[in-house]
Amino acid sequence: MIKALLEYNFLQNALLASILASMACGIIGTIIVEKKLVMLSGGIAHTSFGGIGLGYLIGVEPIIMALVFSVSASIGIVTLNRRSKTNTDLLTGMFWSAGMALGVLFIAFTPGYPPDMSSYLFGNILTVTRSDLIMMLSLVVLVTFLIIALFNTMRAYIFDEEFCRVLKIKTVLLDYLLFILIALTVVVLIRVVGIILVIALLTAPPAAVRLFTYDLKKIMIFSVLAGLLYCITGLWLSYSLNISSGAAIILISILGYLASILIKKIISSAKSAKR
Amino acid sequence: MHGNAIEIKNLSVWYGNICALSDINLNIEEGDFLGIIGPNGGGKSTLLKTILGLIVPAKGTITVFGKDPSKAADQIGYVPQFSTFDHYFPANVGEVVMMGRLGRKSSFFHKYDDEDKSIVRRVMDELEVAALRKRQIGGLSGGQIQRVLIARALSVEPRVLILDEPTASVDDTSKLRIFDILKELSRKITIIIASHDMGAVSSYVKNLACLNRELHYHGEPSIGPAVIDRLYGCPVDLIAHGVPHRVLPRHMEEKHD
DSSP states (O other): OHHHHHHOHHHHHHHHHHHHHHHHHHHHHHHHHHTTOHHHHHHHHHHHHHHHHHHHHHTSOHHHHHHHHHHHHHHHHHHHHHHHOOOHHHHHHHHHHHHHHHHHHHHHHSOSSOOOOHHHHHOOGGGOOHHHHHHHHHHHHHHHHHHHHTHHHHHHHHHOHHHHHHTTOOHHHHHHHHHHHHHHHHHHHHHHHHHHHHHHHHHHHHHHHTTTOOOHHHHHHHHHHHHHHHHHHHHHHHHHHTOOHHHHHHHHHHHHHHHHHHHHHHHHHHHHHHO | OOSEEEEEEEEEEEETTEEEEEEEEEEEETTOEEEEEOOTTSSHHHHHHHHTTSSOOSEEEEEETTBOGGGOGGGEEEEOOGGGSOTTOSOBHHHHHHGGGOGGGOOTTOOOOHHHHHHHHHHHHHTTOGGGTTSBGGGSOHHHHHHHHHHHHHTTOOSEEEEESTTTTSOHHHHHHHHHHHHHHTTTSEEEEEOSOHHHHHTTOSEEEEEESEEEEEESSOOOHHHHHHHHSSOOOOOOTTSSOOOSGGGGGGOOO
């Protein structure tokens, strides 16, 4: 694989994509898990399918339209939630299926032979292009910068929103910001694991890491590393066994989570045996 | 010391078609230790949240040290009800107490400075939670969590401390300890505490407010059966469980100050 990696451009791209995806999903995934926004993130991801369909229909790069759709979904969900007091769970469900429905509709309207959607739905890390990488890099830099810059505030906001409101911290702004960052992260991950599998890659690394530490910063850092491990192992499996990269990465992530539960059990039983 | 900390005039709050608070008039003196009692759903939390600026009243005015609640964040320390946050959140006690120092300084690349750290150290000593500094909040007992939350509220360095049901989910020993701490604190700052635990509250506070949509009583904590009747709509057992005081009028002479 190392030789192939030096030789083939597409493998280098795939490796870089893995690194970028792991950074985004480790940082934002941790927040999603702690703030219990897993389903909301799934909703945002699926809404972006509408964008991909529209991209094909009007002849704009589908991933750019996916970005537009997912960011609009984030803003829409926060705004509707505030205005109408409808709970986010309900809104998420509606955005989720509306996005998928629009996607199917737009593709049906697209003239000519229907495009293959499976690389958007399930990801294909081996076909990541240079322009994909540039977009991913800029989104990851933005997400990482904002979370580092606002870390103390973000932590307090995730932990206890009401207390932040009492301190007159602008939680509405933080709502919008966080949801938009989730949208950006989802788009970063679409090329790697696809719309449908995105949730597992966002949640599996922090879910495993938080078994071992209760320091938010450490959960983020080790989630990035865990995500990287999963992505690279999945990439290697996908390349050498010629299987779908998205599926490989997700199954490795889930196995990683199960393994960490096992390790946690062994550690705690070893500890209690010592006593 | 005897200006009004909080002035409430003709305050009404509605949730849709439901009236939560109706025409409340209440002045809370600086230095007061006020207990707000009343049945569940009687508007205790709503009143506190209006003072905190979390709820905008439909009618009437409310001022905190002469200012609108939305501009008084640095004057108020808030201890929420036990259940408002995730107890398994990855944060240790020190980090949680430090959150009280975020205030309006929260900007890009915010760092807690030495002053923040020394204030936090002081309040943690005061609330006897300094030894728990590195512990995860999920591993604490109910009483310990409550003291951590009081420490967080005090790290704001407020002039008023507002507590919503601070003893709802703690055992009797911790309850007494928390009330003793509050009593001690009340020498320095104004304290407002909402509780349905009438017995415990009445034996510690300076003044009582009885709230059930309307303000039925405000004054010294010796309330007669008539007020209780109006408040709860039925006679209520006034014996204070686990607290060495009763609130019935004839026992008032036993109360210490």
